[in-house]
Amino acid sequence: MNAPASTQRRFSTAYRYLFVAGLGLVIGVVATVMISRAIQARQDPFPDSLMHVMQRQVALLSDAQAQNRCSLADSVPRLQTLRSLSNDMDIAFPDMRDNAQFQQHASGLRATLNTALASPPTDCVAMGKLVEKIKADCQACHQDFR
16 A cells, blocks of 8 residues: 555655755854864964973973972973963063063063073972972963963
8 A cells, every 4th residue: 555645755755855954064064164174274383382392291291290309400401391381471472572561471481491490499398399480380381371
């Protein structure tokens, strides 16, 4: 027994609408991905990458201090890396190059790192204080410019 023609017509119309809606959804997802990739390609990843690497180095210092590994061999390489990376802040943020407040924050961080490298922490108490000072320098800049 065949279904009446009106029932077949209703199903075929519903399937057509469902197919068009599904096709529109797929095309919309593909277009969204393409547009977001195009926008992402225009952005410079260097500033975020620099901040992530610096944040990781500070976290490694903090972890070493928490694990009671506070020797010069544990702290000096991280401090040297942070100091080297701090030289690239002007390159990472070219719009801030002429901003006096940004330069003051960057100079403050560099001074903290220079002092730490001149007299590296030899115990965990000193390393803890140094990590807090570095975090405070970073936080001060992020409060003003994030």
